[in-house]
Amino acid sequence: MKKCREKCRKIQPDKNSGGNGGMKNIEDLIQKAVELQSNGLVTGQIADELNVSRETVTWLLTRSKKEVTAPAPKDISVNWSSIGKSATRLHYISLALCDMVLETLEKTNTEVDVVVGVAASGIPLASMMANELGADFALYHSRKGQDVVQPGHKGTISRNFGSVAGKNCVIVDDVITTGSTTMEVIEQLREMGAKPRAVAVLVDKKGADMIANVPIQSLVRIVRLD
Numbered sequence: 708m709k710k711c712r713e714k715c716r717k718i719q720p721d722k723n724s725g726g727n728g729g730m731k732n733i734e735d736l737i738q739k740a741v742e743l744q745s746n747g748l749v750t751g752q753i754a755d756e757l758n759v760s761r762e763t764v765t766w767l768l769t770r771s772k773k774e775v776t777a778p779a780p781k782d783i784s785v786n787w788s789s790i791g792k793s794a795t796r797l798h799y800i801s802l803a804l805c806d807m808v809l810e811t812l813e814k815t816n817t818e819v820d821v822v823v824g825v826a827a828s829g830i831p832l833a834s835m836m837a838n839e840l841g842a843d844f845a846l847y848h849s850r851k852g853q854d855v856v857q858p859g860h861k862g863t864i865s866r867n868f869g870s871v872a873g874k875n876c877v878i879v880d881d882v883i884t885t886g887s888t889t890m891e892v893i894e895q896l897r898e899m900g901a902k903p904r905a906v907a908v909l910v911d912k913k914g915a916d917m918i919a920n921v922p923i924q925s926l927v928r929i930v931r932l933d
């Protein structure tokens with residue numbers, strides 16, 4: 708623990724931001740949405756960047772023009788930059804996710820062959836988890852990361868890293884919002900002959916136990932009461 712504290716002291720607090728990448732309230736979120744829009748990002752990209760729904764982005768951008776009368780959409784903005792900024796913190800979080808995945812896979816006596824990181828935000832955690840589990844690391848580029856998404860376009864496994872065919876896979880991402888990316892990765896891996904066995908994420912905003920028959924493990928699961 709002393710070693711941990713020594714390492715942790717090296718992590719620099721963000722100036723002017725309270726240490727969480729600068730988004731503390733709705734006004735910060737609005738400002739960030741406007742900034743991303745002026746950098747050329749479209750609604751879906753801003754939504755992914757802020758880990759909120761498209762509807763919320765539309766609301767934030769309208770509100771920035773002081774035009775809004777509608778109440779805010781029911782949504783939760785996820786900012787995990789206090790973890791993502793530090794390899795040390797990512798490492799400890801990846802250990803927790805490994806523990807949760809192993810607990811799930813023990814029930815079916817399944818070994819992990821490959822940890823598949825979903826680009827971009829799933830990559831650092833997946834890489835650290837693969838190291839810890841003694842498994843290969845593979846990288847999945849989702850459809851929505853493509854410049855122009857046409858019907859029939861598929862996501863891809865990067866050839867620079869591990870392959871997945873015939874292997875037990877654990878899929879790692881940062882956040883599940885609608886679950887469409889997770890669904891896509893599972894379906895795509897199955898088409899490639901892989902066996903998706905578990906999904907590990909930091910935050911599951913959908914509150915799902917399973918997606919396409921694959922168990923979901925999350926550090927934090929959001930469950931709406933309304």
Ligand SMILES: O=P(O)(O)OC[C@H]1O[C@H](OP(=O)(O)OP(=O)(O)O)[C@H](O)[C@@H]1O
Pocket residue numbers: 755756825826827828829849851852880881882883884885886887888889
């Ligand atoms: O459950 P969903 O509604 O599909 O949304 C979740 C996905 O959206 C974000 O990915 P994005 O493609 O924006 O890439 P990023 O990792 O670079 O943020 C996030 O990292 C998940 O992969």
